[in-house]
Amino acid sequence: MTVADTVTIDQLVDWLGRFRSLVVDNQRYLTELDSAIGDADHGSNMARGMNAVAEKLETPETVDALFKTVGMTLVSSVGGASGPLYGTFFLRIGTTAGPVTVLDGSALSAALRAGLAGVVARGKAEPGDKTMLDAMLPALDAFDASLASGADLADASAAAFTAAQAGRDDTEDLVARKGRASYLGERSAGHLDPGATSTVYLFQALAGALGGLPE
Amino acid sequence: MVVSHSPALAEAAVALALEMVGSTPPTIVIAAGVADGATLATGTDAVRVAAAIDEAASPDGVLVFMDLGSAALSASMALEFRESDCEVRLSAAAFVEGLVAGVVLAAAGAALDEADREAAGAMLAKAAQLGTGGAGGDATSARSASEAYDAVAEATVVNEIGVHARPAALIVARMADFDASVTIADADDPTRSSPAGSLLVLMGLGLAKGTRLRFTATGPDAAAAVEALRAMTADGYGEAP
Numbered sequence: 347m348t349v350a351d352t353v354t355i356d357q358l359v360d361w362l363g364r365f366r367s368l369v370v371d372n373q374r375y376l377t378e379l380d381s382a383i384g385d386a387d388h389g390s391n392m393a394r395g396m397n398a399v400a401e402k403l404e405t406p407e408t409v410d411a412l413f414k415t416v417g418m419t420l421v422s423s424v425g426g427a428s429g430p431l432y433g434t435f436f437l438r439i440g441t442t443a444g445p446v447t448v449l450d451g452s453a454l455s456a457a458l459r460a461g462l463a464g465v466v467a468r469g470k471a472e473p474g475d476k477t478m479l480d481a482m483l484p485a486l487d488a489f490d491a492s493l494a495s496g497a498d499l500a501d502a503s504a505a506a507f508t509a510a511q512a513g514r515d516d517t518e519d520l521v522a523r524k525g526r527a528s529y530l531g532e533r534s535a536g537h538l539d540p541g542a543t544s545t546v547y548l549f550q551a552l553a554g555a556l557g558g559l560p561e
Numbered sequence: 562m563v564v565s566h567s568p569a570l571a572e573a574a575v576a577l578a579l580e581m582v583g584s585t586p587p588t589i590v591i592a593a594g595v596a597d598g599a600t601l602a603t604g605t606d607a608v609r610v611a612a613a614i615d616e617a618a619s620p621d622g623v624l625v626f627m628d629l630g631s632a633a634l635s636a637s638m639a640l641e642f643r644e645s646d647c648e649v650r651l652s653a654a655a656f657v658e659g660l661v662a663g664v665v666l667a668a669a670g671a672a673l674d675e676a677d678r679e680a681a682g683a684m685l686a687k688a689a690q691l692g693t694g695g696a697g698g699d700a701t702s703a704r705s706a707s708e709a710y711d712a713v714a715e716a717t718v719v720n721e722i723g724v725h726a727r728p729a730a731l732i733v734a735r736m737a738d739f740d741a742s743v744t745i746a747d748a749d750d751p752t753r754s755s756p757a758g759s760l761l762v763l764m765g766l767g768l769a770k771g772t773r774l775r776f777t778a779t780g781p782d783a784a785a786a787v788e789a790l791r792a793m794t795a796d797g798y799g800e801a802p
Contacts, residue, residue: 385630391604394597418608421638425566425595425604430634433607468634526630 364551413440438464478541504558587667610639618645658683686765741780
């Protein structure tokens, strides 16, 4: 294994910093999406949450400590459903990664998968329910398929970002079956899901941190 | 234990529920809103919910009422964070109806199981009153007046607005004192009946002024229980008739 095929804590912190920037820069857009089918707070909630994370992020010693801080901070600062959902995602990543300082591709994949499983267990959503899962699941599938075909982490993270975008785009035609958008029934179709959209930023940030985006 | 997006909503709902109980309200702790700098924004916070569960914790258990959306997610997550080890139930009940039922039942000394069950059935009373199905009376109508009982008494409702929420709560609380299984029915239409300990079914019957009530009971305290009901009813449940 080469050095390029591992992820350091600094890169993970960079991932979170990039995610924060994307969420803060696009908070108006996220809230606009949410105002169409939800309660118009996804952008401001996520921005508040990630800003709180940024304040708490010193230089953690281990990966599990890093993500425990991130998860708990999101849980107690976001306010909406994305707090427990993203919070669970990061907490599970941390417990699965454990007290290490570097992750290789398969360890990162396992951690992300555990995060996904946490989101599923928490939100009880299924693919096609018009939720963040509809971006996250294809992203992780693409990430794993890319690694399995011998690609490095940069290319795998780029593939995950691309798949997340396609998944988000597909939420436009879906009828929401979870969360407040589900009250709208058929009227929820024709709008992108805000949670799937912020999940795209999550994978855009990961690709940025792992060198999968053109600079 | 009350989880809401809005502190104002939670406080108002709790105040409404407390109007139903007298001087011995159950322990109620609110976790509402999410910290946004020095103020509270609309939302829920699983860490605050966990702290509130710990504050409310007792050997009797904790029943958690949630408004909508992330309240349920935060509450389920709080179960992983809490430090107390008593039994905690997340109520599936509608927020206001369930909270009122839960508070009344808890004040009357009901166990966690019963409070949870009654709260979950809280919408039945409203549905029955509006005639939109799910009538609470159906479940109990099988208990006909011909059923064997140890004691019976009758009284006529004198209250202007009938056996509404507050009288029903008083009945439920009073019945907790007796070791008896007590049924309240419309004497002229015995299919309209309710266990005397079931707040929501009782309210759902919509027993109006002038209704002749028949109280039947089985068990060691049957006679005392029906006499208590007769006296309470004749007295207008402590309200000016």
